Amino acid sequence: MEKVLSAKKKSKELDRNPSIYSYQLHELENWLVENGEKKFRGKQIYDWLYTKRVTSFEDMSNLSKELRDKLAAHFVLTTLETAVQQTSSDGTMKFLFELHDGYTIETVLMRHEYGNSICVTTQVGCRIGCTFCASTLGGLKRNLEAGEIVAQVVKVQKALDEQGERVSHVVIMGIGEPFDNYDHMLGFLKIINSDEGLNIGARHITVSTSGIIPKIYDFADENMQINFAISLHSANTETRSRLMPINRAYKLPDLMEAVRYYVDKTGRRISFEYGLFGGVNDQVEHAEELAKLVKGIKCHINLIPVNYVPERDYVRTPREQIFAFERVLKDRGVNVTIRREQGHDIDAACGQLRAKERQEETR
Numbered sequence: 011m012e013k014v015l016s017a018k019k020k021s022k023e024l025d026r027n028p029s030i031y032s033y034q035l036h037e038l039e040n041w042l043v044e045n046g047e048k049k050f051r052g053k054q055i056y057d058w059l060y061t062k063r064v065t066s067f068e069d070m071s072n073l074s075k076e077l078r079d080k081l082a083a084h085f086v087l088t089t090l091e092t093a094v095q096q097t098s099s100d101g102t103m104k105f106l107f108e109l110h111d112g113y114t115i116e117t118v119l120m121r122h123e124y125g126n127s128i129c130v131t132t133q134v135g136c137r138i139g140c141t142f143c144a145s146t147l148g149g150l151k152r153n154l155e156a157g158e159i160v161a162q163v164v165k166v167q168k169a170l171d172e173q174g175e176r177v178s179h180v181v182i183m184g185i186g187e188p189f190d191n192y193d194h195m196l197g198f199l200k201i202i203n204s205d206e207g208l209n210i211g212a213r214h215i216t217v218s219t220s221g222i223i224p225k226i227y228d229f230a231d232e233n234m235q236i237n238f239a240i241s242l243h244s245a246n247t248e249t250r251s252r253l254m255p256i257n258r259a260y261k262l263p264d265l266m267e268a269v270r271y272y273v274d275k276t277g278r279r280i281s282f283e284y285g286l287f288g289g290v291n292d293q294v295e296h297a298e299e300l301a302k303l304v305k306g307i308k309c310h311i312n313l314i315p316v317n318y319v320p321e322r323d324y325v326r327t328p329r330e331q332i333f334a335f336e337r338v339l340k341d342r343g344v345n346v347t348i349r350r351e352q353g354h355d356i357d358a359a360c361g362q363l364r365a366k367e368r369q370e371e372t373r
């Protein structure tokens with residue numbers, strides 16, 4: 011609770027009014043009462059925001075003109091404009107949204123047998139510096155407000171409304187390190203999970219971190235039923251530091267201790283994301299090292315055959331080698347799957363669309 015309030019405090023530091031999408035229902039109700047309005051208006055506003063998905067306070071027709079004006083004077087409703095929308099041959103949709111200050115962010119919608127999954131962005135850029143990632147090339151510009159993350163889901167849901175479909179799953183794996191924007195990320199989780207909001211079940215939400223250890227402990231203590239993933243990418247200290255410089259600040263043994271704390275505290279299984287980089291971390295001995303590292307931990311490993319990143323030197327792992335890697339893990343009793351690739355024809359890897367836009371802008 012305190013954490014969500016402090017997120018709100020941060021929104022006061024914005025150079026504009028806060029997004030109304032940053033407010034949990036009880037916070038909005040408090041604001042209404044403090045401003046001389048009835049508490050029940052909160053549910054009406056939520057209905058306009060999350061069920062009817064209006065784009066203007068003016069459209070909230072069961073509210074008085076006075077209240078609509080008050081809302082418009084205190085909050086912003088439209089925080090994102092769609093700059094580019096692409097649809098892949100497999101149905102994957104990629105959105106480039108422009109923020110009020112001209113920065114752009116990416117959001118991707120993926121189609122699965124189990125539903126429609128949206129991958130949201132939490133920061134403009136990223137300061138973590140993973141050496142395989144295009145999103146970090148320009149550094150961190152700023153954190154997103156909780157409402158700017160919520161608005162990505164609402165915008166994509168509006169696009170799906172036209173097809174009579176629903177966003178059923180959310181993954182926080184887009185641009186940015188979610189735990190580097192922890193309070194706003196937590197506010198976002200609570201809003202999309204609430205029955206009156208977008209009502210996306212906790213077990214349909216996944217958050218992933220590169221390994222900001224103190225926040226892993228905080229997140230474990232929140233005890234939410236949300237799926238949790240660690241971007242691991244190597245079980246070897248030197249190789250992991252080469253791929254992810256954060257490993258020098260938050261070391262692998264300490265990370266694994268935090269992982270064990272999380273699993274003990276929540277009773278939930280944890281996922282490890284493991285990107286396969288040709289010749290770097292994709293050999294049989296690497297799989298053996300990985301199996302040893304996760305031994306005894308209730309976990310699942312997601313193998314991700316990584317796309318070639320134009321700005322970096324990494325190359326794809328050959329198909330047979332991906333299966334050989336998987337086989338080593340399976341033979342050692344490790345729960346493992348290979349991630350299906352989507353949106354191959356529309357710049358689907360994290361940060362690629364934004365990087366391309368930036369290049370075009372600077373030409």
Ligand code: SF4
Pocket residue numbers: 136137138139140143144145146184185186187220
């Ligand atoms: S992979 Fe994620 S944490 Fe790492 S630099 Fe890219 S956006 Fe940041």
